[in-house]
Amino acid sequence: MEKKLFQDLETRDRIQALKDNCAEEEEKYFMREFTPEELAEYKEGLANVAIDIAEIEERWQEAKESMKLQLKPLREKHAEMLKNIKMKQREVRETCYRFTDAETRETGYYNRQGELIEQRQATANELQPVIFKPTRIPYEPDGTYD
Numbered sequence: 001m002e003k004k005l006f007q008d009l010e011t012r013d014r015i016q017a018l019k020d021n022c023a024e025e026e027e028k029y030f031m032r033e034f035t036p037e038e039l040a041e042y043k044e045g046l047a048n049v050a051i052d053i054a055e056i057e058e059r060w061q062e063a064k065e066s067m068k069l070q071l072k073p074l075r076e077k078h079a080e081m082l083k084n085i086k087m088k089q090r091e092v093r094e095t096c097y098r099f100t101d102a103e104t105r106e107t108g109y110y111n112r113q114g115e116l117i118e119q120r121q122a123t124a125n126e127l128q129p130v131i132f133k134p135t136r137i138p139y140e141p142d143g144t145y146d
Contacts, residue, residue: 100126 006014019025034042084090096109100122107126109118 098126102127 006017009017094112096111096117098107098109100107102122105122105127107120107122108116111117
């Protein structure tokens with residue numbers, strides 16, 4: 001088959017000749033070469049799109065960094081909450097009271113509720129001799145201060 005048909009006719013006449021002589025008209029997709037002017041225009045459009053992409057990606061990076069900063073404390077809290085649920089307890093900070101038993105050479109820490117929260121061997125500093133040994137008097141409610 002010939003590469004080109006009806007090249008000697010004007011565009012409108014060429015289209016009419018093609019219609020009159022074809023077997024069937026169909027819509028098809030195909031690649032067509034650019035003219036030098038079209039190519040220059042297309043390259044300019046490509047440059048504009050590349051600039052727009054670069055600007056959007058820059059804003060996207062800034063937004064990503066901002067979102068990361070917002071997510072970080074939430075992820076840390078999430079991890080801590082998961083750990084606490086897994087262990088069925090949570091870490092608290094409150095004033096504790098240390099007691100050292102010189103006879104058993106142990107030190108114990110009690111929270112506000114009077115619950116033993118930690119027990120260990122007493123250190124040398126904790127076992128220093130004292131002139132007056134404190135005596136513990138067990139508390140027995142007798143109704144006097146009620």
